[in-house]
Structures are given as structure tokens and as C-alpha cells.
Amino acid sequence: MGCIQEEPIEFLSKMKKATFEVIIRIMIGSEIDPQWVDMVEKVYTIYLQGFLALPINLPGFAYHRPFKEEQEEIVKRRLPDSDKNLSYDEIRQMKYLTKVIDETLRCTNVTLAIYRKAKRTININGYTISKGWKILTWIRQVHLDPNNHVNPKKFNPSRWDDDETKPFSAFLPFGAGPRLCPGAELARLEVSVLLYYFLLNYRLERLIQKQV
Numbered sequence: 166m167g168c169i170q171e172e173p174i175e176f177l178s179k180m181k182k183a184t185f186e187v188i189i190r191i192m193i194g195s196e197i198d199p200q201w202v203d204m205v206e207k208v209y210t211i212y213l214q215g216f217l218a219l220p221i222n223l224p225g226f227a228y229h230r231p232f233k234e235e236q237e238e239i240v241k242r243r244l245p246d247s248d249k250n251l252s253y254d255e256i257r258q259m260k261y262l263t264k265v266i267d268e269t270l271r272c273t274n275v276t277l278a279i280y281r282k283a284k285r286t287i288n289i290n291g292y293t294i295s296k297g298w299k300i301l302t303w304i305r306q307v308h309l310d311p312n313n314h315v316n317p318k319k320f321n322p323s324r325w326d327d328d329e330t331k332p333f334s335a336f337l338p339f340g341a342g343p344r345l346c347p348g349a350e351l352a353r354l355e356v357s358v359l360l361y362y363f364l365l366n367y368r369l370e371r372l373i374q375k376q377v
Contacts (some may be wrong), residue, residue: 271308325343
């Protein structure tokens with residue numbers, strides 16, 4: 166049984182630190198001295214502060230109640246075996262949480278753009294792209310295009326209720342085609358597990374009564 170921490174925590178810093186530690190352990194290995202991780206994290210922050218955005222940004226805390234209820238329902242169903250680890254099948258059942266993650270990726274655009282080089286001259290919709298030209302797909306433009314998403318500037322996880330009707334090219338957080346990021350599902354899995362335990366073990370309160 167874990168203890169309940171009554172003191173408020175600064176979520177942004179904690180999330181940033183946890184994300185960095187997960188990435189370091191994936192890249193280098195799990196057997197790492199925590200002090201070494203802290204040292205590297207401080208150096209990383211100094212060099213990249215103001216240059217790179219936080220890898221995981223969650224503007225959807227207004228929606229935390231429905232997907233916390235989703236997590237609690239999973240816990241209720243597994244009470245007889247509550248000591249076992251979270252299974253992949255249970256993660257797949259977190260439909261609303263998946264929508265929140267996808268909507269966050271659509272709004273925050275972890276990757277700014279996709280770069281490609283034309284291997285041959287091609288005509289697309291009346292535009293000629295010559296061989297050797299460098300092509301840039303601005304992902305933010307794709308994700309905020311009203312032709313792709315209704316009311317695109319509104320954070321609305323429910324827009325993914327009919328995601329099967331959306332063209333694949335309308336959602337590009339991990340790229341597309343043969344160059345699709347091979348770690349896309351792993352990234353979603355890691356965020357799902359992190360939020361599952363976070364929502365069940367912490368109480369969220371708005372410290373500043375101001376609409377963001």
C-alpha cells in the first residue's frame with residue numbers, strides 16, 4: 166500500500182523529469198545510477214531550455230475525470246488479480262485515454278515538419294515538383310486545417326470517435342508512409358501507462374483559478 170502525498174507538486178517539472186528519465190533508460194539501459202541521470206538531465210535542460218518544447222504536453226486536464234473513471238473501471242474488473250501488472254489488453258481498452266493522447270499530439274505537434282527530397286519529377290494536383298527538390302510538410306498546418314478537422318483550434322478528444330473516417334494524411338504526429346516512425350505505438354504505450362498510474366495515484370486540483 167502506498168502513502169497519499171497531500172503536498173501539491175509542480176506537474177510540468179515532474180512530467181519533464183519523468184519523460185527524460187524514460188528516454189535515457191530506453192537509450193542507454195535500465196541499470197543507470199539515478200545521480201547520473203539527474204546530472205545529464207540538468208545539462209540537457211541548460212542547453213535546450215527555450216529551444217525545444219516539452220516532449221509531452223497535456224492540455225486536456227479539463228477532461229481528466231472521464232478518463233480517470235475509465236482507469237478505475239479497469240481496476241474494478243481486475244480486483245481478484247489486482248497484484249498483477251497492467252496488461253497490454255487492458256491498455257487497449259482505454260479508448261478515451263487514447264483519444265486524449267491523439268488530440269494532444271494533434272494540438273501540440275511534437276514534430277514541427279517532415280522533410281523529403283524528390284527522387285524524380287512528379288506532378289501533384291497541377292504542381293510540378295522537379296527531381297532533387299526538397300519538400301517540407303508543415304505538420305501544424307495539416308493538424309489545424311479546418312478541411313481536416315472541424316473547429317481545429319479546440320481541444321476535443323471526442324473528435325476521434327469517428328477516426329476511421331478521417332484520411333490517414335490528416336494526422337501526422339509520427340510521419341506517414343514507409344517512413345512512419347517505428348516507435349509510434351511504443352510512444353503511445355508509454356504515455357498510456359504513465360497516465361494510468363498518475364491518474365490513479367494523484368489528485369488533480371487547479372491551484373490558479375484561471376481559464377487556460
